[in-house]
Amino acid sequence: MKAIEAKIVVLGSQGVGKTSIVAKYISNIYSKEIGPTIGASFFTCKINLNNVKVKMQLWDTAGQERFKAMAPMYYRNANAALLVFDVTNHTSFDEVKGWVLELQKNVQESMFLLLVGNKIDLEERRAVSHEEAVMYAQSIGAQFIETSVVRDQGIEQVFISIGLGLINLS
Numbered sequence: 001m002k003a004i005e006a007k008i009v010v011l012g013s014q015g016v017g018k019t020s021i022v023a024k025y026i027s028n029i030y031s032k033e034i035g036p037t038i039g040a041s042f043f044t045c046k047i048n049l050n051n052v053k054v055k056m057q058l059w060d061t062a063g064q065e066r067f068k069a070m071a072p073m074y075y076r077n078a079n080a081a082l083l084v085f086d087v088t089n090h091t092s093f094d095e096v097k098g099w100v101l102e103l104q105k106n107v108q109e110s111m112f113l114l115l116v117g118n119k120i121d122l123e124e125r126r127a128v129s130h131e132e133a134v135m136y137a138q139s140i141g142a143q144f145i146e147t148s149v150v151r152d153q154g155i156e157q158v159f160i161s162i163g164l165g166l167i168n169l170s
């Protein structure tokens with residue numbers, strides 16, 4: 001079986017659910033609750049898709065959410081980025097645009113971009129429409145998925161999409 005390895009950076013404003021998304025996926029695939037390891041800079045996981053083994057290194061951010069606080073080497077050799085916002089917080093959606101500009105400045109090689117609108121369980125508080133997010137995703141060549149960690153909606157699709165995107169780039 002062909003195998004590829006990839007570094008995936010998880011970017012977005014504080015509180016949008018980045019750590020929750022990664023922890024939910026990791027705990028689902030290991031079928032047990034494992035909290036994010038304190039001090040660990042990344043998690044690894046494997047997913048088999050279309051006869052390709054995709055080994056992912058997931059880099060979560062904690063407390064470096066303002067991009068001035070983040071070293072460019074953090075995302076310089078990344079193969080994919082998860083750009084997470086909270087659908088109830090329009091500012092968090094606007095801040096994704098800042099991350100995309102940072103990536104465009106610092107990443108030379110082509111990168112798979114996945115825009116993630118999290119917390120869709122809070123539909124009554126929605127501040128970013130599906131259409132607005134789809135339009136923005138198209139404008140930056142990204143795919144778009146809506147998720148809820150609370151309801152376990154869309155989480156697995158996020159990682160399948162990344163895997164397929166990485167296979168296409170490889």
Ligand code: GDP
Nearest residue numbers: 013014015016017018019020118119148149150
């Ligand atoms: P991070 O700062 O981006 O890593 O965000 P966290 O993963 O720490 O989550 C911030 C808060 O949002 C926590 O209280 C989570 O429980 C909550 N949260 C995360 N995902 C969801 C979701 O899908 N729905 C709701 N209602 N809350 C969520």
Ligand code: MG
Nearest residue numbers: 018019061062
């Ligand atoms: Mg976090």
